[in-house]
Amino acid sequence: MPGLRDLQAAFAAHLSGVDRADLVALVAGDSIPAAARLDVYRHHVLESLTAALAATFSTVQALVGQEFFRRLARDFVRGCLPTQPVLAEYGAAFSAFIDGYAAVRNLPYLTDIARLDWALAVACQAPLGRCLTVADMSVVPAERLPSMSIVMPQGTALIGSPYPLDAIWQASQPDAAEGTVDLNSGPCRLLVLRRRHDAAFTTLGAGEEAFLASLIAEGTLEEAAAAALGREAGFDLSNSFARLMALEAFAALREPAP
Amino acid sequence: MNRPAGIGLRTPHLAEIDCDRPPAGLLEIHAENYLSASPARETVERLRSDYDLSVHAVGLSLGSAEGLDEGHLARVAALVKHLEPAWVSDHLSWSTAGGRYFNDLLPLPYTEEALDVVVRNVERVQETLGRPISIENPSCYLGFAHSTLSEPEFLSALAHRSGCGLLLDANNIAVTAHNLRLDPQDWLAGLPSLAITQYHLAGHAVNDADGEAILIDDHGSRVSEGVWALYAEVVKRFGMRPTLIEWDTDIPPLSVLLDEARRADRIALSEESRARAA
Numbered sequence: 135m136p137g138l139r140d141l142q143a144a145f146a147a148h149l150s151g152v153d154r155a156d157l158v159a160l161v162a163g164d165s166i167p168a169a170a171r172l173d174v175y176r177h178h179v180l181e182s183l184t185a186a187l188a189a190t191f192s193t194v195q196a197l198v199g200q201e202f203f204r205r206l207a208r209d210f211v212r213g214c215l216p217t218q219p220v221l222a223e224y225g226a227a228f229s230a231f232i233d234g235y236a237a238v239r240n241l242p243y244l245t246d247i248a249r250l251d252w253a254l255a256v257a258c259q260a261p262l263g264r265c266l267t268v269a270d271m272s273v274v275p276a277e278r279l280p281s282m283s284i285v286m287p288q289g290t291a292l293i294g295s296p297y298p299l300d301a302i303w304q305a306s307q308p309d310a311a312e313g314t315v316d317l318n319s320g321p322c323r324l325l326v327l328r329r330r331h332d333a334a335f336t337t338l339g340a341g342e343e344a345f346l347a348s349l350i351a352e353g354t355l356e357e358a359a360a361a362a363l364g365r366e367a368g369f370d371l372s373n374s375f376a377r378l379m380a381l382e383a384f385a386a387l388r389e390p391a392p
Numbered sequence: 393m394n395r396p397a398g399i400g401l402r403t404p405h406l407a408e409i410d411c412d413r414p415p416a417g418l419l420e421i422h423a424e425n426y427l428s429a430s431p432a433r434e435t436v437e438r439l440r441s442d443y444d445l446s447v448h449a450v451g452l453s454l455g456s457a458e459g460l461d462e463g464h465l466a467r468v469a470a471l472v473k474h475l476e477p478a479w480v481s482d483h484l485s486w487s488t489a490g491g492r493y494f495n496d497l498l499p500l501p502y503t504e505e506a507l508d509v510v511v512r513n514v515e516r517v518q519e520t521l522g523r524p525i526s527i528e529n530p531s532c533y534l535g536f537a538h539s540t541l542s543e544p545e546f547l548s549a550l551a552h553r554s555g556c557g558l559l560l561d562a563n564n565i566a567v568t569a570h571n572l573r574l575d576p577q578d579w580l581a582g583l584p585s586l587a588i589t590q591y592h593l594a595g596h597a598v599n600d601a602d603g604e605a606i607l608i609d610d611h612g613s614r615v616s617e618g619v620w621a622l623y624a625e626v627v628k629r630f631g632m633r634p635t636l637i638e639w640d641t642d643i644p645p646l647s648v649l650l651d652e653a654r655r656a657d658r659i660a661l662s663e664e665s666r667a668r669a670a
Contacts, residue, residue, distance in 0.1 A: 135538040138506050139457035145498060146489040160501075162537045164573065170601045171534035171571075174608070179494050186495070216493040218464055219424050219451025261429030331431045 136160070148172055149179050151212055183211045186221040191228060191251040194244060196306040206235060222259055225252060243297035243317065247306075250299055250335065253291035253326040257333035260289025266384035274387060280356035284349045285386040289328040292347055293335070296321045300337055327383060336381060341366030342374050346383070354390065394660070397593075397635040397653040398446070405646045406435045413442050414650055418478065420446035420636050426475075427467045436475065445477035446590070446636065451493065454513045454527070455486030455500045469520050479590060479634070481526040481559045482517075484510065484547060501536035502546040507553075510546075514554040526557035526589045531567040531596075531609030543568065544582030557589035560630075562623045563615065567596050567607040576622055585630045593623055593656055594638040612641035615652055620659060627663040635660065 136144070136156075144157040161168035184207040188195045195203040210231045216224040229248035238244050265287065274282070293299065299322050301315045323343040324335040338346065344365035348358035362369040378384065398418030401409065409419070419439060426433045436445070449468055452460060472480055485497035500506045510527075518524055527550060529543060541549070551558055560583070569576040595613030599606050615623075615637070623635075637652040 135503075137457070138455075138501070138503075138509055141501060141536075142457055142486060142489040142498075146492060146494070149494050149496075150492075160536050160538065162535045162572075166571075166601045166604045166606060168534065171606075174533040174599075174601070174606065175496055175498060179496050182495050216495065217491055218461065219453075219487065219493050219495070220427055220464075220467075221424065221495065222428070222430075259428035259430050262431075262434070 145175075149176050150215065151176070180208050180211055183216065183221075183224070184208055187211070187225050187228060190222065190225050190255045191248055193251050193303055193306045194228075194232070194248050196308075197241065197244060197247060197302070198238065202237075206232070206238070209235070222255060225255075228252065243295065243299065243302055246293065246295035246297060246299055247302060249295075250293050250303060250324065250326070253293055254333045254335070257289035257291065257326050257328045260287070260328045260333075262328055262330065263287055263385055265382040266379060266386055268379070270387060271379075279387075280359075281354055281390040283352050283354050283388045283390070284358075284384050285388050286350055287328060287383070287385045289326070289333065290350065290383070291326040292338075292343060292350065293324045293326060294321065294343065295324075298322050299324060300335070303335075325381075325383060327381065339366060339369075339374070341369030342378070345369070345371075345374060346378070352388075394632050394664070395444075395634055397637060397656040397660070398443075399646075399649045399653055400448075400636060400638040400640070401436070401439075402639065402643050403432060404643050405649070406432055408646050410435050410438060413439075414646070416443060416650065416653060418444045418446055418634055418636065420448050420479075420638075423447050423449040423468050423471055424451045427471055440475065444634075445475055446479040446481065446634075447472055447475060447477040448528075449480070449482040450497070451487055451495075452482045452513075452517060453486045453488040453493075454482055454517070455484065455498070455506065455510050456488050456513065457486075457509050458489065460513050460516055461488060465517060465520055472521050472523075479526060480521060480523065481528055481557075481590065483528045483530050484543075484550070485530045497530040499530065499532050499534055499536070500546075502539040502541040502543060504540065507541070507546060507549055510550055511553045514550065514556050518554065518556065524556055526559040527551075528559040528561050528592065529564050529568070531561075531564040531571075531607075533571050533606065533608075535572050542579075542582060544579055548582060548584050548587070551584060551587035556587075558583065558587045559590045559592060560588055560626060560633075561592035561594070562626055563592065563594040563596055563619045564609060565626075566616070566619045566622050567609045570605075570607045577625070580626065580629055583630075588630050588633060591623070591626060591633050591635040592638055593619065593635065593652070594640075595619075610641050611638050614648070615655075620655070623656065624659050624663050627660045628667060631667075632660050632664055 187207040233245040298319045323338040326335045341362040345358045345362035348361040396417035398416045401419045594611040597608045597610045
């Protein structure tokens with residue numbers, strides 16, 4: 135008889151789709167054959183992980199339909215099983231998998247929608263911390279601000295796409311009104327944030343996106359403003375900063391490194 | 393005063409329970425769904441003031457020959473420390489091998505070697521949490537020909553050696569007994585009453601496996617009549633314990649779960665008063 139470690143390795147191989155005669159031989163069969171009994175587990179692993187992906191990538195599923203999503207998810211699961219038991223944290227590689235999936239080439243925005251679904255799921259699992267307030271700002275001498283950087287709230291993400299992800303996402307929600315989305319309406323830039331009861335995104339201007347990308351990379355406010363102006367000549371720093379602060383997009387000010 | 397039955401806390405019911413605080417003897421959460429500081433966990437933190445909590449893990453993989461995932465154990469331990477639940481539990485099964493997680497309660501051969509592995513892993517969890525945990529009997533779809541112990545013998549030895557409690561899932565007993573051609577009465581007869589800490593109840597599906605009916609523990613319907621009868625038998629034999637209704641697929645309105653919980657109360661009270669009268 136195999137030791138437990140070998141038995142579990144054989145069972146794991148079976149669950150990954152490899153038929154193992156040595157494992158079948160270990161299972162007590164009767165009027166229900168051993169192979170059929172083993173298949174209950176293989177089926178459940180595939181189905182439950184597919185359901186977990188459908189919960190995280192609900193917009194992707196809405197766009198491709200339940201049947202096709204099942205096929206897509208099962209192909210992903212077979213090659214990329216979770217490495218840990220928290221299902222909300224499973225699927226980091228799903229958007230890259232979709233990117234290489236030949237059967238969805240006709241939906242070029244699907245990879246970016248998967249990235250958006252994933253970013254929203256990650257933000258939803260992030261702790262809700264305090265955010266930067268006007269009072270915090272008022273105690274810092276104005277001349278020190280340019281050399282300071284910003285601590286971003288956990289779960290913050292920027293998602294850019296040549297497709298109108300926001301419109302596609304809205305049109306895919308269960309309560310969406312009938313309508314069409316113009317895929318050629320230009321690029322979109324989204325900021326994903328943890329909200330009090332969930333996660334949400336907001337659209338950004340080109341300058342704002344460059345500003346936030348610089349801050350996320352721990353650039354100083356001066357560097358971030360320069361990046362924003364480099365991208366969008368008319369970038370209005372104080373206006374955008376106030377808007378982002380009102381969105382609670384900043385956690386705190388960070389002193390410059392000594 | 394006996395504790396009324398409780399329910400497994402599921403995402404679609406969170407807001408309603410948070411708002412209405414319906415009577416329930418306990419609420420159980422799946423540990424793996426609350427390891428992050430999500431909005432759902434904030435709701436559970438609020439519910440702590442009105443309900444006793446049970447933290448039910450599904451991913452510790454206590455039967456893994458390669459030992460526990462220490463990173464995951466540390467996260468579960470942090471949640472337990474944070475919520476201070478009345479009960480902590482996981483299953484007699486494994487789900488991780490070679491660094492891959494299979495999201496199922498996979499069966500163990502009931503051998504002395506497997507017993508040593510599970511005892512070691514349960515002891516490691518209890519040492520980390522600083523408290524005993526309870527181990528639930530799984531639903532089985534197969535048995536290994538080289539098992540040398542029955543499931544109740546394995547559970548009894550595990551409880552004796554590790555000091556863990558036993559969480560009896562009446563639905564899982566019924567599912568395993570049907571699928572492995574066992575007698576549920578024999579199954580119950582082998583268990584140490586003192587180690588039993590909690591009961592679970594849930595619905596199952598009946599599927600076809602090569603022309604034969606196989607019961608699937610899908611937690612997707614009301615408790616079956618056969619399982620209610622078995623639950624009455626369990627209460628008659630071991631007495632009342634904190635009891636819980638689980639429902640995980642095709643989740644119905646909260647009122648349906650609460651209705652099932654009240655039925656569990658009626659059965660338990662009637663069995664207990666019958667036992668007192670006898």
